[in-house]
Amino acid sequence: MRFFLRSKEFKKIIAIVLVVIAVSVTAGVIGGFMAPQASVLGAVAAPFQKLGNTIVQSFSEMSANFNSAAKLNAENDKLKTEIDALRGQLVDYQSALTDNEFYKEYLEIKDINPDFKFCPALVTTKDPDDVFGGLTVDAGSLQGVSLFDPVITDSGLVGYISQVGVSTSKVTTLLSTSLVCGAYDSRTNDAGALSGTVELAAEGKTRFYNLPRTCSVAIGDIVVTSGSGIFPDKLIIGTIDNISHDPLSSSLYATITPAVNFDELKNVMIITSFSGQGNELIGEK
Amino acid sequence: MNNKKRRFVCAFVNIILIFLVFILRYSGLCTFKIGEAVPNLLIPLALSISVFYSNTAFLSAGLFIGILMDSAVTEASFFNSVYFVVGCSLCSVLATRLLNRNLKAAMCLSLLMSFCYFFLRYLIFFAFKGVAVNYEYFVVYLIPSVVYTAVWFIPFYFLQKKLTEI
Numbered sequence: 444m445r446f447f448l449r450s451k452e453f454k455k456i457i458a459i460v461l462v463v464i465a466v467s468v469t470a471g472v473i474g475g476f477m478a479p480q481a482s483v484l485g486a487v488a489a490p491f492q493k494l495g496n497t498i499v500q501s502f503s504e505m506s507a508n509f510n511s512a513a514k515l516n517a518e519n520d521k522l523k524t525e526i527d528a529l530r531g532q533l534v535d536y537q538s539a540l541t542d543n544e545f546y547k548e549y550l551e552i553k554d555i556n557p558d559f560k561f562c563p564a565l566v567t568t569k570d571p572d573d574v575f576g577g578l579t580v581d582a583g584s585l586q587g588v589s590l591f592d593p594v595i596t597d598s599g600l601v602g603y604i605s606q607v608g609v610s611t612s613k614v615t616t617l618l619s620t621s622l623v624c625g626a627y628d629s630r631t632n633d634a635g636a637l638s639g640t641v642e643l644a645a646e647g648k649t650r651f652y653n654l655p656r657t658c659s660v661a662i663g664d665i666v667v668t669s670g671s672g673i674f675p676d677k678l679i680i681g682t683i684d685n686i687s688h689d690p691l692s693s694s695l696y697a698t699i700t701p702a703v704n705f706d707e708l709k710n711v712m713i714i715t716s717f718s719g720q721g722n723e724l725i726g727e728k
Numbered sequence: 729m730n731n732k733k734r735r736f737v738c739a740f741v742n743i744i745l746i747f748l749v750f751i752l753r754y755s756g757l758c759t760f761k762i763g764e765a766v767p768n769l770l771i772p773l774a775l776s777i778s779v780f781y782s783n784t785a786f787l788s789a790g791l792f793i794g795i796l797m798d799s800a801v802t803e804a805s806f807f808n809s810v811y812f813v814v815g816c817s818l819c820s821v822l823a824t825r826l827l828n829r830n831l832k833a834a835m836c837l838s839l840l841m842s843f844c845y846f847f848l849r850y851l852i853f854f855a856f857k858g859v860a861v862n863y864e865y866f867v868v869y870l871i872p873s874v875v876y877t878a879v880w881f882i883p884f885y886f887l888q889k890k891l892t893e894i
Contacts, residue, residue: 452783459787460813463794464806485799488750492800495755568754568800571766572849574869577802579754606805613802620859641854641861645764 482583482608489581489611492567496709549597549712556675560716562586564594566708567611575619575644576705582713583610591673593714599679599702600668601711614711617680617701618644625669626651626680633658634669635696637680643698647705649681652689652696660686666699675717738891739785742777745887746793749773754800760880765872768845770797772881774812775841776888778820779834790816803853811848815841831885838881842874 519526553559564580582588584607594601594614602616615621618639627634635654643650651666664683670676685698749769752758760767774793778786794812798805819837827833850870854861 456783456787456817459791460817463791463813464810482799482805488796488799492751492755495751495757498755498757569756570801570803571753571756571759571761572768573802574865575802579800579802605802608799611799613805615802620857641859641865645864 482611485579485608485611486583489567492579493565493581496565496567552595552597556717558716558718559675559714560587562588562592562713562715564588564612564711564713566711569708574641575621575639576616576647577605577619578614578616578705578708580612580614580711580713581610583608583612585610587715588612588713589715593674593678594711595678595714596703596708596711598704599681600674601703601705601708603673604713612713616705618647618649618705623672624674625671626666627669628658628660628683629665629667629677630661631659631664633660635694637666637668637699647701648684649699649701650696651680651683651699652694653692654695654697656693656695658695660695660697662686665702666697670719673720675714675719734894737894738781741891742789743792745773746770746789746796750793750796750800760876762876763872764869765876766869767873767877767880768842769877769880771842771845771877772838772884774816775819775834775838775881776884778816779823779829779837779885780888780892783820786816786820787813803849807849807852811845815844831882834885835878835881839874839878842877846870846874846877 516523549561553561562582564582564586566578567581568579570577570579580594588604588607590604590607592604594603600617602614602619602622604612605615605621606613616639617637620639620641623636623638625634626637633654635651637649637651639649651660654660660683662683662685666680666683668674668676668678668680679702681699681701681703683697684700687696687698689696753769760769770793774786774790777789781789790812791809794809797808797812801808819841823829823834823837827837847870850861850865853859854865
């Protein structure tokens with residue numbers, strides 16, 4: 444053991460460990476940027492991660508096609524060849540239709556908010572260790588993405604860009620305790636703040652708090668962003684499914700089910716620019 | 729099989745294994761989740777490499793796995809690199825200098841490495857940040873995940889043992 448500790452090999456190991464720690468901690472302390480080694484390896488690993496996602500999608504599509512083909516074969520033996528050809532066309536058609544629907548929804552958002560600049564991105568990895576459902580997308584500084592850019596789908600708000608790499612970025616979802624933003628009830632205009640908790644995140648929900656006792660929010664109301672901080676206004680967050688008294692203050696808080704289903708996220712849009720864009724979160728909890 | 733060829737085969741199989749486990753885990757294809765317990769298969773894999781191979785191999789594997797994980801996780805992008813380099817180095821030294829390479833001793837290391845990983849993550853990303861966590865986080869997620877991750881060391885142990893015996 445003593446011999447090992449005095450060996451050149453051990454000194455080399457210590458040197459490498461110190462360099463990795465120094466580079467990584469520097470990146471961590473500066474904040475907002477991925478450590479250079481993670482950024483580079485992230486760019487290298489991105490195609491493999493996409494491949495993994497493609498395999499998952501192919502498996503589910505294959506099993507769906509297999510089931511429908513088995514039924515059709517039993518019912519329509521004579522028309523098998525014709526059906527196969529039609530199915531091929533149908534797959535293309537459905538794929539085009541899905542793409543159309545996807546872009547149409549964003550086009551509507553774009554029509555309402557002409558100042559928005561979008562960057563489409565694909566979810567490459569979902570962090571299974573992150574209780575707040577954090578994810579990585581395949582767009583980075585090369586595509587014009589920058590820190591705190593809002594991330595949305597056609598259903599509503601997903602979160603914001605918390606780390607930017609060269610060709611990948613990390614997204615902190617609205618379930619996270621790190622995200623604090625202004626929000627209001629779209630029916631009553633009652634305003635409050637939005638931030639997650641660990642307990643609610645486990646249920647896929649978030650918290651709308653600091654609501655005055657006199658407010659008239661109700662279950663089923665839609666909550667949208669207020670436009671303060673890093674998000675533009677009127678982005679749909681979700682619907683209220685419970686209202687309670689805050690035990691620590693005289694205010695009320697509501698539990699919100701997000702409009703976005705985080706388990707089924709595949710394609711997202713990053714808003715890289717909008718008028719009145721802030722560059723920092725409202726504040727720390 | 730000569731020594732050089734055997735080293736190449738071991739390195740090749742381990743790189744493929746690391747990539748495979750990484751993609752399985754982070755693409756959501758198969759996380760082996762039971763209830764809220766999510767095993768991190770890269771910990772037992774890194775440990776099995778540390779226990780059976782030379783200093784350069786465990787250091788490279790720890791560094792590679794750590795950086796690969798940092799590129800995918802949403803938390804601070806240095807935790808995994810640092811943890812895996814330091815953890816693999818310590819485990820390798822413990823396994824080769826103080827303990828035997830038998831399954832019992834290696835399982836203890838696996839349990840220790842898994843526990844340190846999940847507990848440090850809790851300290852850094854929740855406790856030090858002042859994020860409130862109730863007991864359910866420990867009972868339902870942290871402890872089951874530690875045990876479940878440690879158990880995954882067994883197949884990797886025998887796999888690496890077979891590889892070194894080629």
